[in-house]
Amino acid sequence: MSSTNTILTQLTTTPKEKPTVEQLGFGKHFTDHMFMMDYTIEQGWHNARIIPYQPISLDPSAMIFHYGQSVFEGMKAYKTPAGDVQLFRPERNFKRLNISNDRLCIPAIDEQFALDALKQLLSIDKDWIPSEPGTSLYIRPYTFATEPFLGVAPAKSYHFIIIMSPVGAYYSEGINPVKILVEKQYVRAVVGGTGEAKTGGNYANGLKAQEIASKEGYSQILWLDGKENRYIEEVGSMNIFFKINGKVITPALNGSILAGITRDSMLHLLKSKNIDVEERRITIDEVVQAYEEGILEEAFGTGTAAVISPIGQLKWQDTELTVNDGQIGEVTQMLYDTLTGIQNGTVEDSFGWIVKL
Amino acid sequence: MSSTNTILTQLTTTPKEKPTVEQLGFGKHFTDHMFMMDYTIEQGWHNARIIPYQPISLDPSAMIFHYGQSVFEGMKAYKTPAGDVQLFRPERNFKRLNISNDRLCIPAIDEQFALDALKQLLSIDKDWIPSEPGTSLYIRPYTFATEPFLGVAPAKSYHFIIIMSPVGAYYSEGINPVKILVEKQYVRAVVGGTGEAKTGGNYANGLKAQEIASKEGYSQILWLDGKENRYIEEVGSMNIFFKINGKVITPALNGSILAGITRDSMLHLLKSKNIDVEERRITIDEVVQAYEEGILEEAFGTGTAAVISPIGQLKWQDTELTVNDGQIGEVTQMLYDTLTGIQNGTVEDSFGWIVKL
Structure with a gap:
C-alpha cells in the first residue's frame, strides 16, 4: 500500500x-x-x-x-x-x-x-x-x-x-528482585521454530511452565534452549543478562530468541558506559559455576513492559543461587534509571532513539 | 460443569x-x-x-x-x-x-x-x-x-x-501419491513444546516451510525432530508410516508428535491383519538406506481430513526417493479401503469405533 x-x-x-x-x-x-x-x-x-x-x-x-x-x-x-x-x-x-x-x-x-x-x-x-x-x-x-x-x-x-x-508504574513499590525457576522439562522455542517472531503460539506455549513455577513460588521461568537444554535463552517473556566478574553477558541471537528492542538498547547503553559486554552462548552450568566462584554479580531481564526486572534468586535443579544478596545490582539500577530517564524525557537521548509526536 | x-x-x-x-x-x-x-x-x-x-x-x-x-x-x-x-x-x-x-x-x-x-x-x-x-x-x-x-x-x-x-470427497479424481520435501531448516515442534497438542501455534509455525515447499513443487513437508534434525516426526499435518521390508513402521509418540486418532486406528487395523508394525524412532537416513537397498516399499500420511495420503516421492537434500514407482501401495490401499469403509458404513466395524446418532 x-x-x-x-x-x-x-x-x-x-x-x-x-x-x-x-x-x-x-x-x-x-x-x-x-x-x-x-x-x-x-x-x-x-x-x-x-x-x-x-x-x-x-x-x-x-x-x-x-x-x-x-x-x-x-x-x-x-x-x-x-x-x-x-x-x-x-x-x-x-x-x-x-x-x-x-x-x-x-x-x-x-x-x-x-x-x-x-x-x-x-x-x-x-x-x-x-x-x-x-x-x-x-x-x-x-x-x-x-x-x-x-x-x-x-x-x-x-x-x-x-x-x-x-x-501504571510497573514497580509501584520500588523494584524488587524476583525469584526465577530454571526450566528443565518445557521448552519455549527451538531453532527452526518461531522463537524469533512475536507470535501468539510462543506465549501460549510458555503458560504451562509458568503456571507450575507460580505454584512453587517463582515469578518467572528461565528458558533453556530446545536442542541441548543447557544454553540460556530468555526469562519469562524477557531477554536476560548476567554480570559475571565485571563483564555483562547476554545470550547471542540464534533464531530462537526474540530480538528485544530493550535488549538492543541495553547493549548500546553498556557500551556507551564502557562496560564490557558480550553476546554469546552461555550455559546454565557456567552461571552456576560463576555463582560457586562468587563472581555472579548481577542478573536481570529486559523487556518493554518492565524495562528491567532484576533477578534475586535462580533455582536450577537442587541448587538455589542468590544473586547480589537478593538486591538490585549497581549496573542493573544504572541501566534502569538511564533508559527510563531517556524514555520519559528526564535524561538526554544521545542515541537518537526518541521520536516526538 | x-x-x-x-x-x-x-x-x-x-x-x-x-x-x-x-x-x-x-x-x-x-x-x-x-x-x-x-x-x-x-x-x-x-x-x-x-x-x-x-x-x-x-x-x-x-x-x-x-x-x-x-x-x-x-x-x-x-x-x-x-x-x-x-x-x-x-x-x-x-x-x-x-x-x-x-x-x-x-x-x-x-x-x-x-x-x-x-x-x-x-x-x-x-x-x-x-x-x-x-x-x-x-x-x-x-x-x-x-x-x-x-x-x-x-x-x-x-x-x-x-x-x-x-x-467433498478428498480424492475426487482417485488417490494420487504426492511429492514430499524433507525439511532441513524449519522445525514443527520439539520435545518440551506443544507438538503433542492440537493448538494453533503448531500450524502457524508450519506455514513458512510449506510455502517454500509449494513453490518448489512439493505438496507437503516431512518434519524432522527439533533436537537432532534427523528423526522423522510428521508429514504436513499428518502422522507418517513407512513399509520397509514387509514391516510397517511409524514414529513412536514422543511428546512432540500429535497422537493421531487415524494413526491409532491404522495400528489396530494393521495388527488385525497380522501385518508386522513397529512404533519406534526412525531417522531419515534409515529411510534413505532402505530406499537404496530396494526395501522401501510404501510410505503414507494419515489424518482425519484425507484418511490416507500416499507418498510417491520424497526429497531429502540432493536425493530423490521414488516410492513404489510413484503408485499407491497394496497395504496403503487396503488401509484406506478398510478404514473409509468402516467410517461410511460399508465395512463392518469389529473394533467398536462407530457411534451412531
Whole structure:
C-alpha cells in the first residue's frame, strides 16, 4: 500500500471515563479509539481507519481461532515533564512486526505508514497518556488471519489493528528482585521454530511452565534452549543478562530468541558506559559455576513492559543461587534509571532513539 | 460443569441454501447452527446453547488475538448407505481436546457433555450431511481465550464452540501419491513444546516451510525432530508410516508428535491383519538406506481430513526417493479401503469405533 493512503477518521461521540492512576494496572483499560486496516489478496492493505474502540466481529471459522496465524508488537508512548508526547524507537517495532509477519506468512505492512497512523491515533487520544512518574501508554499493534476457512494455509485476509492502554508504574513499590525457576522439562522455542517472531503460539506455549513455577513460588521461568537444554535463552517473556566478574553477558541471537528492542538498547547503553559486554552462548552450568566462584554479580531481564526486572534468586535443579544478596545490582539500577530517564524525557537521548509526536 | 446441564436451543429462521456436491470442497461451507458455551472463573463452563451460525464478537484486546491460547479438534460424521448418521471414535477427539486444553492451561470440558451436545447439533443439522461416496460432515470443536487483557497469563474466560462443514470427497479424481520435501531448516515442534497438542501455534509455525515447499513443487513437508534434525516426526499435518521390508513402521509418540486418532486406528487395523508394525524412532537416513537397498516399499500420511495420503516421492537434500514407482501401495490401499469403509458404513466395524446418532 502507498504511504500517501489517507486514513478515514471517525471520532467517538461517547468518550469513556479515564481511569485514575490507582486504577491503571497493565493492559486493562483502553483508549477511546483504535486504528484498523484490512488485507485482501485483491486490494492488499486497505481501508485504513481510526474508529471508536469497538468489538471485532468474525466468522466462527476465521482462521485466527484455529491456526494461530498472528503476530504482535508492544511499545510505549510517554508524556514528558514538559508535556511532550514521545515514542521510543518505534521504527524498530514496526520493522520487527514485519520480520514476524514474514515468518508467519502474513503480508508485510508499510512501516512508515503504520508509524504515521500510530502518530495520528496518538494525537487523537493523547489525553489518555498518564503523566505520573513511571506511567505510560502501552501500544499494541497486531495482525491476524480473518479468512473464514478451515484449511491449513496462509490466510487470504487479515486485520492490522493498533490499540492503546494507559498503564501504571510497573514497580509501584520500588523494584524488587524476583525469584526465577530454571526450566528443565518445557521448552519455549527451538531453532527452526518461531522463537524469533512475536507470535501468539510462543506465549501460549510458555503458560504451562509458568503456571507450575507460580505454584512453587517463582515469578518467572528461565528458558533453556530446545536442542541441548543447557544454553540460556530468555526469562519469562524477557531477554536476560548476567554480570559475571565485571563483564555483562547476554545470550547471542540464534533464531530462537526474540530480538528485544530493550535488549538492543541495553547493549548500546553498556557500551556507551564502557562496560564490557558480550553476546554469546552461555550455559546454565557456567552461571552456576560463576555463582560457586562468587563472581555472579548481577542478573536481570529486559523487556518493554518492565524495562528491567532484576533477578534475586535462580533455582536450577537442587541448587538455589542468590544473586547480589537478593538486591538490585549497581549496573542493573544504572541501566534502569538511564533508559527510563531517556524514555520519559528526564535524561538526554544521545542515541537518537526518541521520536516526538 | 454437570452433564445434566441443559442446552438452550434457538433454531434459525433463515436456513441457508445447501451447497451442491460439486461446490463442497473442504471447510468452506458451514451448517445452519453452531454449539457454543462460555467459561468464566466464577461460573465454570456455562450457557450451553445451540444457535444459528453467526459471527463472534470480541473485544480487540481479547487474548486469542495476542497470545495464541487456543486448541481444536477435527472429526467427521458420515451418512451410511442406509441413511444412518454415524461418528468415528468421537470420544477420542474430546479426550484429546482435554489433553490439548491441559497443555495450553485451558479449563477442561466435560467430554460426555460435549459429545451429547455434538449429537444434538448433528440431529438438528443432519440434512447437511452429504451422502455421495467420499463426502462427509467435517466437525470442528475448538476452544479459545476471550478475556480482554493484554498480559501473558492463562485467560479467565473462554468460548468452546462446535461448527460443522459439509466436505467433498478428498480424492475426487482417485488417490494420487504426492511429492514430499524433507525439511532441513524449519522445525514443527520439539520435545518440551506443544507438538503433542492440537493448538494453533503448531500450524502457524508450519506455514513458512510449506510455502517454500509449494513453490518448489512439493505438496507437503516431512518434519524432522527439533533436537537432532534427523528423526522423522510428521508429514504436513499428518502422522507418517513407512513399509520397509514387509514391516510397517511409524514414529513412536514422543511428546512432540500429535497422537493421531487415524494413526491409532491404522495400528489396530494393521495388527488385525497380522501385518508386522513397529512404533519406534526412525531417522531419515534409515529411510534413505532402505530406499537404496530396494526395501522401501510404501510410505503414507494419515489424518482425519484425507484418511490416507500416499507418498510417491520424497526429497531429502540432493536425493530423490521414488516410492513404489510413484503408485499407491497394496497395504496403503487396503488401509484406506478398510478404514473409509468402516467410517461410511460399508465395512463392518469389529473394533467398536462407530457411534451412531
